[in-house]
Amino acid sequence: MRSAGAVFEQRACDELQRAGLILITRNYTTRHGELDLIMRHGDTTVFVEVRHRLRATHGDAANSVTASKQAKLIRAAELWLAAHPQQAQRPCRFDVVSYDGPADDARMTWWRGAFEAL
Template identity: 80%
Template sequence: MRVAGALFEQRACDALQQAGLSLLARNFNTRHGELDLVMRHGDTVVFVEVRHRVRATHGDAASSVTAAKQARLISAAQLWLAAHPRHAQRPCRFDVVCYDGPVEGARMSWWRDAFQAG
């Protein structure tokens, strides 16, 4: 599963870079969890959660970003900003990039500003 996760994180990173975002960090680990991608879009720091679901038996990939998961991502983002003070005053947003379906045919959905921090 880790290999598939890395594959989809790379796919998402490539697609977002093509859309004009630049990569600041990848797989930033904290006690609250991991930030898959930290990117910059203009002056905005973008925290990107990448999700993949082969089957929708428990909901699609987007529905797997629960309120509890959002809270962990917000806490991890606060730690990233504390560790990178030059970005701490920039506007921030949380995006979710989802892939649903088998690895070969999974299609990307990009939810910009998917949820708010507080």
């Protein structure tokens, strides 16, 4: 399962880089969970969650980023920012890149500013 996730993370990273984002780091792991991709878009630090769903029986991939998952991502981002104080002054946002369908022709959707840290 991890290898499938890595394939979609790389695919998302490639697509976002083509759109002008710059990769800072990937798979930043904390006790609260993992940040798949941390990128820069202009002056903004972007925390990217990558999701894939083969079938929509439980909703699409983007819907799998629940309020509980969002809270974990926000806590992980806070820890990353605390460890990188020079980045803490920049604006931040949380994006979700979702892929729905079989791997070979999964449809990508990029949700910029998918949720906010309150």
